[in-house]
Amino acid sequence: MSxxxxxxxxxxxRLLEPQDAAGLALVRVVGATDALRIAxxxxxxxPELERxxxxxLADNGGSGIWPGMTAALKRWAPRIPDLAPERDLAxxxxxxxxxxxxxxxxxxxxLADLGLHEPICLWWRGLEHELPPAAKSxxxxxxxxxxxxxxxxxxxxxxxxxxxxFTIVSGGAYGIDAHAHRAALAGAGDIVPTxxxxxxxxxxxxxxxxxxxxxxxxxxxxxxxxxxxxxAPTRYRFLQRNRLIAxxxxxxxxxxxxxxxxxxxxxxxxxxxxxAVGAVPGSVHSANSAGCHRLIREGGAVCVTDAGEIAxxxxxxxxxxxxxxxxxxxxxxxxxxxxxxxxxxxxxxSTSSVEKLTSVAGLSADSVRAGLGRxxxxxxAESERGGWKRARKA
Amino acid sequence: MSxxxxxxxxxxxRLLEPQDAAGLALVRVVGATDALRIAxxxxxxxPELERxxxxxLADNGGSGIWPGMTAALKRWAPRIPDLAPERDLAxxxxxxxxxxxxxxxxxxxxLADLGLHEPICLWWRGLEHELPPAAKSxxxxxxxxxxxxxxxxxxxxxxxxxxxxFTIVSGGAYGIDAHAHRAALAGAGDIVPTxxxxxxxxxxxxxxxxxxxxxxxxxxxxxxxxxxxxxAPTRYRFLQRNRLIAxxxxxxxxxxxxxxxxxxxxxxxxxxxxxAVGAVPGSVHSANSAGCHRLIREGGAVCVTDAGEIAxxxxxxxxxxxxxxxxxxxxxxxxxxxxxxxxxxxxxxSTSSVEKLTSVAGLSADSVRAGLGRxxxxxxAESERGGWKRARKA
Numbered sequence: 001m002s003x004x005x006x007x008x009x010x011x012x013x014r015l016l017e018p019q020d021a022a023g024l025a026l027v028r029v030v031g032a033t034d035a036l037r038i039a040x041x042x043x044x045x046x047p048e049l050e051r052x053x054x055x056x057l058a059d060n061g062g063s064g065i066w067p068g069m070t071a072a073l074k075r076w077a078p079r080i081p082d083l084a085p086e087r088d089l090a091x092x093x094x095x096x097x098x099x100x101x102x103x104x105x106x107x108x109x110x111l112a113d114l115g116l117h118e119p120i121c122l123w124w125r126g127l128e129h130e131l132p133p134a135a136k137s138x139x140x141x142x143x144x145x146x147x148x149x150x151x152x153x154x155x156x157x158x159x160x161x162x163x164x165x166f167t168i169v170s171g172g173a174y175g176i177d178a179h180a181h182r183a184a185l186a187g188a189g190d191i192v193p194t195x196x197x198x199x200x201x202x203x204x205x206x207x208x209x210x211x212x213x214x215x216x217x218x219x220x221x222x223x224x225x226x227x228x229x230x231x232a233p234t235r236y237r238f239l240q241r242n243r244l245i246a247x248x249x250x251x252x253x254x255x256x257x258x259x260x261x262x263x264x265x266x267x268x269x270x271x272x273x274x275x276a277v278g279a280v281p282g283s284v285h286s287a288n289s290a291g292c293h294r295l296i297r298e299g300g301a302v303c304v305t306d307a308g309e310i311a312x313x314x315x316x317x318x319x320x321x322x323x324x325x326x327x328x329x330x331x332x333x334x335x336x337x338x339x340x341x342x343x344x345x346x347x348x349x350s351t352s353s354v355e356k357l358t359s360v361a362g363l364s365a366d367s368v369r370a371g372l373g374r375x376x377x378x379x380x381a382e383s384e385r386g387g388w389k390r391a392r393k394a
Numbered sequence: 395m396s397x398x399x400x401x402x403x404x405x406x407x408r409l410l411e412p413q414d415a416a417g418l419a420l421v422r423v424v425g426a427t428d429a430l431r432i433a434x435x436x437x438x439x440x441p442e443l444e445r446x447x448x449x450x451l452a453d454n455g456g457s458g459i460w461p462g463m464t465a466a467l468k469r470w471a472p473r474i475p476d477l478a479p480e481r482d483l484a485x486x487x488x489x490x491x492x493x494x495x496x497x498x499x500x501x502x503x504x505l506a507d508l509g510l511h512e513p514i515c516l517w518w519r520g521l522e523h524e525l526p527p528a529a530k531s532x533x534x535x536x537x538x539x540x541x542x543x544x545x546x547x548x549x550x551x552x553x554x555x556x557x558x559x560f561t562i563v564s565g566g567a568y569g570i571d572a573h574a575h576r577a578a579l580a581g582a583g584d585i586v587p588t589x590x591x592x593x594x595x596x597x598x599x600x601x602x603x604x605x606x607x608x609x610x611x612x613x614x615x616x617x618x619x620x621x622x623x624x625x626a627p628t629r630y631r632f633l634q635r636n637r638l639i640a641x642x643x644x645x646x647x648x649x650x651x652x653x654x655x656x657x658x659x660x661x662x663x664x665x666x667x668x669x670a671v672g673a674v675p676g677s678v679h680s681a682n683s684a685g686c687h688r689l690i691r692e693g694g695a696v697c698v699t700d701a702g703e704i705a706x707x708x709x710x711x712x713x714x715x716x717x718x719x720x721x722x723x724x725x726x727x728x729x730x731x732x733x734x735x736x737x738x739x740x741x742x743x744s745t746s747s748v749e750k751l752t753s754v755a756g757l758s759a760d761s762v763r764a765g766l767g768r769x770x771x772x773x774x775a776e777s778e779r780g781g782w783k784r785a786r787k788a
Contacts, residue, residue, distance in 0.1 A: 015756070016756070017735060017756050020756075071758070074758035074760070074761075075756065075757050075758045075761060076756065077752075077758065078749075078752030078753040078756065078757070078758070078759070079753050079756050081753070082753060149677065152679075153678055153679075234735070234738035234739070235734065235737075235738045236731075236734050236735045236738050237738075280678060281675030281676065281677075281678065281683070281687055281690070281697070282675065282676070282677060282678075283543065283675075283676060283677060284547055284674060284675065284676075284699040284700065285546075285547075289675070290699070293675055293697050293699050296675070296690060296697040297696060297697045297698075297699075297703070302691060303675070303687050303690040303691045303697065304691075305678040305684070305687050305691075306678065309691070337630070340629065340630050341411060341628070341630045343629075344628035344629045344630050344631075345628070355472075358471075358472030359472040359473050359475070359476060362409070362410070362411050362414075362469065362470065362472065362473050363469050363472070364465070364468035364469045364471065364472070365472070366468070367468075367469060
């Protein structure tokens with residue numbers, strides 16, 4: 001790995017907004033080092049480069065926003081004076097963190113599913129330990145202004161999933177995100193129990209009310225961003241950040257979301273990536289569950305109510321066995337129609353003769369006698385002084 | 395209509411348990427009058443009758459339970475002495491009710507969808523007024539031990555649906571059923587605001603705690619059963635009764651149900667009939683919502699949260715227009731990517747120059763100027779002393 005490549009990607013992550021398709025395509029076509037030189041006007045380019053980028057963008061459904069190389073250069077130019085990749089890398093080093101690029105061993109392989117939209121690099125605070133694969137990661141996301149119901153459900157889910165060895169991915173925000181990170185740290189199943197993916201630079205922990213929590217996440221897990229230190233968490237970057245949350249996990253679960261919510265955006269990213277999406281139901285009176293119900297209604301999400309159902313989405317092949325039928329089976333399950341009718345006809349306190357039962361149940365005497373034998377064997381009927389009654393357990 | 399046919403059906407409804415497939419097939423093949431004579435041994439039958447019944451049952455997927463005519467006769471024999479159709483009709487008359495048969499004008503046409511399993515007759519207390527078609531009827535069903543949440547949601551739904559002109563069909567039981575009937579009476583949209591379909595005879599209002607309510611349902615709506623006066627509401631009859639609830643309405647909505655619940659059985663009947671099924675979500679901590687979540691998860695039901703969504707299921711062609719997008723659109727909806735980035739870059743309090751914005755937003759000066767123009771027109775950006783800031787509404 002050349003230092004040039006690393007420096008170039010550090011610089012490009014400041015030059016380009018996340019998901020700048022033209023910039024990402026340029027990196028794909030000529031590599032990061034030459035991409036930076038072209039983007040900063042140090043290297044000329046010919047018409048074949050433009051053709052290659054156009055083709056790549058068309059393959060990725062993004063040619064509509066491609067204004068041509070000259071326009072792109074003009075767009076990138078204003079930020080060139082701000083580029084200082086060595087300083088950014090030094091900042092991360094000072095904070096005990098690092099910056100990783102796709103060729104690094106620590107690079108999370110599941111991000112490749114983003115295709116052209118894979119980030120240029122990741123700015124990372126936390127343990128120098130590889131992140132778990134998508135199959136062992138669950139994203140829990142939701143409203144900042146979560147209710148006590150949302151807090152309690154998120155806590156239960158994150159803790160139980162962590163105990164089952166899942167890593168909890170979220171966005172480090174107030175509300176559902178914070179509850180998810182906190183409970184995952186408490187559950188601490190995997191060596192990386194939780195990952196916070198930030199919309200702004202990881203040099204500061206934002207929002208400030210979550211500073212202690214995010215410090216704990218960095219100490220025991222990982223705090224990541226695709227934008228360099230000092231970057232503001234703009235609305236646009238929040239939306240782009242959501243695709244990273246969705247891509248890191250195999251399942252995205254929306255615990256609480258209003259009708260319009262950033263969490264739904266994360267769910268849509270997950271769907272686009274072919275990842276499973278779950279949503280937790282709640283009161284129809286709660287505005288904070290309206291987004292979840294919308295996802296479920298519109299078929300964008302599976303209704304999930306506990307950690308077992310989420311684990312099932314993460315490994316649908318059944319690796320994670322869950323209890324599919326809670327609740328006790330009833331004693332009368334599996335009876336034939338005739339035996340069920342006969343059971344209904346049996347008195348609870350007094351006893352009844354076979355003759356009486358034939359009339360009440362509308363069955364022949366033979367059927368009644370045979371049925372009473374079967375119900376007796378099952379402990380559902382008992383005879384007393386020549387008559388029959390229902391057994392206490394029936 | 396011959397009195398013989400009416401008397402024969404009255405007698406057959408006592409002789410045969412609901413959904414006695416052999417008996418129903420016999421009625422289909424030879425008509426009710428001869429069916430009663432054969433079933434009571436007054437008329438002989440030949441092998442061709444047995445062949446016809448076997449074929450009819452096979453067509454209806456029920457040949458597995460057909461033990462042959464001789465066995466059926468033996469099964470029916472014990473109840474022959476109890477038959478007293480004149481007495482049963484007189485009882486209904488005394489109660490101000492009636493008994494109707496499929497050839498009557500009052501017969502609900504939607505019951506024909508039950509095919510072979512259409513009831514032989516209906517014992518009816520209530521207004522002598524035809525019932526609304528399925529498209530104007532919604533079944534609301536659920537737990538007997540409903541929670542305050544279930545009570546409140548059922549009340550809201552039944553009342554709103556009644557006000558929209560829907561008739562509410564339910565089972566007259568405690569809990570969700572009772573709340574549904576009560577709110578429908580209050581909403582009183584249709585001339586028949588609510589229908590209670592009973593598992594036992596309509597001569598008495600069962601359960602006794604609902605006596606006043608059911609009397610009100612009979613006075614303003616209808617209380618129906620397929621079993622004759624004096625019949626006990628056995629477990630088997632509850633399960634068969636559920637198919638009538640499902641068949642009378644175009645939508646069956648389960649408001650609250652435990653993991654195992656009779657309401658789920660009604661939902662399955664509705665599904666089998668090709669009727670729409672809805673389920674109301676609730677707290678994942680509530681055992682009374684577990685059955686609803688199960689239905690939604692397993693694809694047996696659509697998640698429904700208000701009367702509008704239920705009305706939509708009743709007339710999916712859009713006859714009943716509902717507000718599809720609650721919530722206010724955000725001011726920044728529909729912005730292009732560049733304008734969204736630019737909006738994010740605009741300061742809230744101080745102002746920023748075009749040059750500064752090119753760097754913060756990573757856009758060319760031309761793009762920034764054009765974007766500021768667009769945002770200004772939308773009222774999202776405003777200029778002040780040569781600089782730009784975000785407008786208050788943005």
